[in-house]
Amino acid sequence: MEMDKLVSLCKRRGFLFQSSEIYGGLNGFWDYGPLGVELKRNVKDAWWNEMVRGHDELLVHAGAPSTYEMTGLDCTIIMHPQVWKCSGHYDLFHDFMVDCRESKKRYRHDQVRGRWVSYNGQRIFVGTQAEIGHEEEDTQHRALKFFNLRAKDAERLAWEGDFISLTKVSNFAEVLAPDAKTLGTLTEPREFNLMFKTYVGALSGEEGAAFLRPETAQGIFVNFKNVLDSSRVAIPFGIAQIGKSFRNEITPRNFTFRSREFEQMEIEFFCHPSQSRQWYQYWRDRRYKWYLDLGLAGERLRLRDHDQDELSHYSCGTADIEYAFPFLPSGEFGELEGIAHRGDFDLRSHMEGKLAKDAAGNLAVELGEDGKPRHRGSGKDLSYFDDQARERYVPHVIEPSAGADRATLAFLCESYHEDKVPDENGNPRERVFLKLHPRLAPIKAAVFPLVKKDGMPEVAQKIYRDLKQHFNAFYDEKGAVGRRYARQDEVGTPYCITVDGETMQNGSVTIRDRDSLKQWRVRGDEAVTEISKLLRGTT
């Protein structure tokens, strides 16, 4: 499937528009149109209903170590700035970068090191990215080359002091960049903040600086105690949240795949440390199955366990659910959801302060140069007391974190089909249709009078109104019926009900199936029951 066909269909039929299009658009932002909002809402509802409302806490589910509870939360997008310092996002997402005009490389400002050297009256700063221990070798080699000297002339170079960070250098015109041959190729350091910054309060000053959340998860952690104290849940249990997140992506690309404003569906599942491994396995498989059940059943979907070296410093296991999006090179997959075993990193960080691995490889509060915690925690006790076992502990966390927009996009890509159907003369004619799972389809059923006369519209309208009581239905009486079928196929409507001459005789109507084009007759007054049955049957 060519991606531009889907993009074109999405725009033409009102699934997705570029944000602010009449002003020329805004890179990395997308709007959902009338049908897109229904589709995405169905995706989110399918998730919420299955994960939260429909969860049976009295039953031990297949693959689960025990029963468990599920509950929900909806927290703010802007939170206390300290949340992002303790979560690690502030340090990770906030850098100054310099670009090299010659080599086209980009460096973190604080990671470029170097040393001053003079020769023949010229003094330059030789930058390097070589590893500790190889810095001297690298800088000497490049300094010689720059001054057009031979190796035996090395002692004619006058080096000054020790290696220092580029942050200590003010005049970049004297800097030889790590991969450059000429001087002064680096741009001025530019602030590179992956989090959107904003200001709380009408007066904007740095003391009011805050961030739009880059993930919904932290809101769950900081409310852990509130949920525990207010809802009688007991470990093991999960807190689910659906909401917008924001990341200032460097290169938003590939339609909605990498957007700067996007929606997440996240669960933080809290369990006893001794059971966390099993729960991780359970959620990994459970979440994979969710996509399978909703129609991503082909080879384009896969579950991939991260290699050891891919894991975050705090994680003891992470798996991605990935989809081979058509815009990716053949053989490559894009992430739909990550299921991470996060241990007690998050709760402890919000208690004690931001954690980091110490020399012994254990998580400990990261200290600043002054010996105090680099980012102070809340100081609140977020441990859990199990009265049955008389045991107190900091729960471990399993985090299934899904992208609502990515899932929606994957469902669209997977559902796009072209085939040939016979036209009124029996000649094959190209048809485009979205083979969406009925549960996801924006419109569940369309109702047509075969022709706009002989009382058919009135009968069809009655059925339409009945259907509308139960689900999203669509009524159309204009033009040839084949065209009306085609239009519904293109937006993935699974069933069309048609009122014809026979309806006027015996009250029966036809139901047409989107995928097979098969038609059969049912009683008009049972249309709602029939369609409901069909929607349920395939769910």
Place this chain on the structure above:
RNA sequence: GCGGGUGUAGCUUAGUGGUAAAGCAUCGGCUUCCCAAGCCGACGAUGUGGGUUCGAUUCCCAUCACCCGCUCCA
């Protein structure tokens, strides 16, 4: 962020330094008893901002967006 390419109606395309063309789609009417048919009519475009010019959609500059490659990717 860098390099290359592309921007004409909702979509696909044509064309020109001097009134911007068509097909499809959409809307209205007629017709039509099952898969985009037919007839009549209607709506509708040079991404944005500058410059050159008597006149710019066309030439130049900038900008925005999209595509490809690189870079980045918690």
